[in-house]
Amino acid sequence: MxxxxxxxxxxxxxxDGFKRYSKGKGRKMTSWVLRGTQIKEVQLKFDLNERGAFVILQIDSKLDSKRHSVFERFEKYKPVIQDSCGSDLKWEKDYFIKGFKEVGMIYFHLAGASIYNKEEWNDYYEFLFSKMSILEEAFLEVKDVVS
Structure with a gap:
């Protein structure tokens, strides 16, 4: 423990290691879209928690109706997004963040990843980097028509 x-x-x-990894691949952390999506309810996120590693397009609003509306706009372009991202991209209109709130999530998940398994960090870095590159590209393809 x-x-x-x-x-x-x-x-x-x-x-910090991921920042160095990204920089080594030619990508500063500040160059990812992440919170700069220009759609108020949408953020791109990296996460590594007790459930694994995640690369997420998160849709968040205090109003469920607004969150669902934005999620449904992305769903209209699911074939385009899936074409870029592949079939391992998961879609959940109502994803509960433990102890926090419900959000819409379109995400990649690497089950079994643990921040305490330092021998695997390079694999996690590769997962996070490669999947965010793909998800960000797909987001940018549809951003103008879903905003």
């Missing part, structure tokens, strides 16, 4: 401080230090070390 890890202390709170050890856990925090491991997370900082992992994400």
């Amino acid at each position: 890890y202390t709170k401080e050890e856990s925090k230090a491991t997370k900082v070390q992992f994400w």
Whole structure:
């Protein structure tokens, strides 16, 4: 078991390593679209938690009707997005973030990934980098018609 401080230090070390990995691949962390989607309810995110590694297009609004509306606009272009991203892209209109809230998620998931498994970090970095590159490209293809 890890202390709170050890856990925090491991997370900082992992994400600093990912920043270096991305830079080595020619991509600064500030060059990803992430929060700069220009659609208020939409963010692109990286996550590594107890459920695995995730690359996410997250749709979030205080109003369920607004969140569902934005999600449905993306669903209209699902064939285009799937063509870019492949069949392992998951779609969940109502995804519950444990202890937090419900969001819409279009995402890639690497099950079994653990931030504490340092021997696998390069594999996680590759997953996060490659899948975000694909998801971001698909998002940019449909952004103007879903916004």
